[in-house]
Amino acid sequence: MMLIFFVLSFYLPLWLGADDSILPQTQKYLFFYAAGAPFQMISTVFSAVSRCAGDTKTPMFLNIGANLANIVLNFFLIFESRTIQIFRISLRVFGAGWGVAGAAIATALSYFLAAAGMLFVMLCKNSPIQLDLKGSYRLDRTITRRMLSLGIPVALERITISSGQLLMTGITTGLGNIALSANHIAVTAEAISYLPANGISFAGTTVIGHAVGASKPELSKRNAQILGMLGVLAGLLGGAVLFFFAAPLACLFSDNETVIALSASVLRIVAIAEPMFSLSIVLSGVLRGAGRTGAAFWPVAIGMWCVRITTAMLFVYKMKLGLHGVWFAMVADLIARGGFCIFLVRGVNWKQICCRNEHE
Numbered sequence: 390m391m392l393i394f395f396v397l398s399f400y401l402p403l404w405l406g407a408d409d410s411i412l413p414q415t416q417k418y419l420f421f422y423a424a425g426a427p428f429q430m431i432s433t434v435f436s437a438v439s440r441c442a443g444d445t446k447t448p449m450f451l452n453i454g455a456n457l458a459n460i461v462l463n464f465f466l467i468f469e470s471r472t473i474q475i476f477r478i479s480l481r482v483f484g485a486g487w488g489v490a491g492a493a494i495a496t497a498l499s500y501f502l503a504a505a506g507m508l509f510v511m512l513c514k515n516s517p518i519q520l521d522l523k524g525s526y527r528l529d530r531t532i533t534r535r536m537l538s539l540g541i542p543v544a545l546e547r548i549t550i551s552s553g554q555l556l557m558t559g560i561t562t563g564l565g566n567i568a569l570s571a572n573h574i575a576v577t578a579e580a581i582s583y584l585p586a587n588g589i590s591f592a593g594t595t596v597i598g599h600a601v602g603a604s605k606p607e608l609s610k611r612n613a614q615i616l617g618m619l620g621v622l623a624g625l626l627g628g629a630v631l632f633f634f635a636a637p638l639a640c641l642f643s644d645n646e647t648v649i650a651l652s653a654s655v656l657r658i659v660a661i662a663e664p665m666f667s668l669s670i671v672l673s674g675v676l677r678g679a680g681r682t683g684a685a686f687w688p689v690a691i692g693m694w695c696v697r698i699t700t701a702m703l704f705v706y707k708m709k710l711g712l713h714g715v716w717f718a719m720v721a722d723l724i725a726r727g728g729f730c731i732f733l734v735r736g737v738n739w740k741q742i743c744c745r746n747e748h749e
Contacts, residue, residue: 390423390426390430391426394419394422394423395423397419398416398419398423399416401555402415405558406559406562414488414489418490418493421490421493421497422496423497424494424497425497425501428505429503431504432455432500432506432507435448435511436451439507440591440594440595442516442517443595445591445592445595447514451506451507454502455506456499458498459495459498462498463492463495465483466487466492466494466495467492469484470483538682542682542683542685543677543685545686545690546682546685546689549689549690549693553693553694553697553698557697557701560701560715561712564705564711567648568651568711571639571651571652571712572652572655572715574642574643574649575656575716578631578638578639578641579631579656581630581638582627582628582660582663583627583666584627585667586623586666586668586671589616589623589670589674590620590671592616592674593616593671593678594677594678595678597675598678598679601678601679601680601739601743606739606742606743607739609739609742613675613734613737613739616671616672616674616675617672617731620667620670620672621664621667623667624663624664624667624668625663628662628664631656631657631659632656632661635656636649636653638653655712655716658716659716659719659720659723661720662720664727665724665726668727668730669723669726672733672734673689676733676734676737679737680742681733681737684733685730688725688726688729688730692723692725692729696725697718697721697722701719703718704717
């Protein structure tokens, strides 16, 4: 992935219609960001292994540390050397002055730190999943087959989301730099609202996986219902935050009044879909914990490609709704995705899944 994006970094912004004024910076950012891909994947895989083994705290602390390192590195790598005031004391602070490239390098380095930390924990922490460098790492046919059957649908799900987001970015880019900036800020701010749902989803995958592994269908079903309710509550809270604090959230990322106003308006639009979106995130985790990764793929694929993209093209190109049209399409996608996930989870035969898992 790193090598592929080293090459694509020069062409992808062009394909997405990036304006000449931002094209060189965009190419630099993608190039240096790609350098962190191997470390990001190491961290992601071992974090997932740790969570599924019941240890959610270690990945949390390591990711918090990596994010703090990212902030510090951004502070030193983006800006030029400068004088800052701290309690009326003037301090001369070093700065590399690399701008957008500095932001990408900081992110890549933070991925490296997270990966190094996870590798250290996996090698040194005494646990059932501890790595042993002297152990046998020959591929086991049964485990590999099971891994691929579970992993390929998840990979396809991520490809579907990422490719759809690329196309949506292309649509947004055509609306101009103000709309593009407002969209980026709104997407970043919206991500804050569904962080609790992501946490519940990770926990749900672990809890459901353990219940299925222990062949307890009634417990699996009850846990799925509780997780679903928690997902809706998390979405209601996140939606309320987006609706009532849309402008303050946008102000965290920009001081341009036009960008802030546009970002705030689209955040209030998407706020109504957050309960269903959070529910879909949590129920996708439930389906993965049950081994139904293929089922978790379809809500995303249908929501992104059959609902969001088609309605976005209608709203933007035919109805001329601009960036608001893009976010109206997102609302339609997220609500449809949540409804589809409810249908899939309600149709799960927990007894059959637990019985099949016991035989395997």
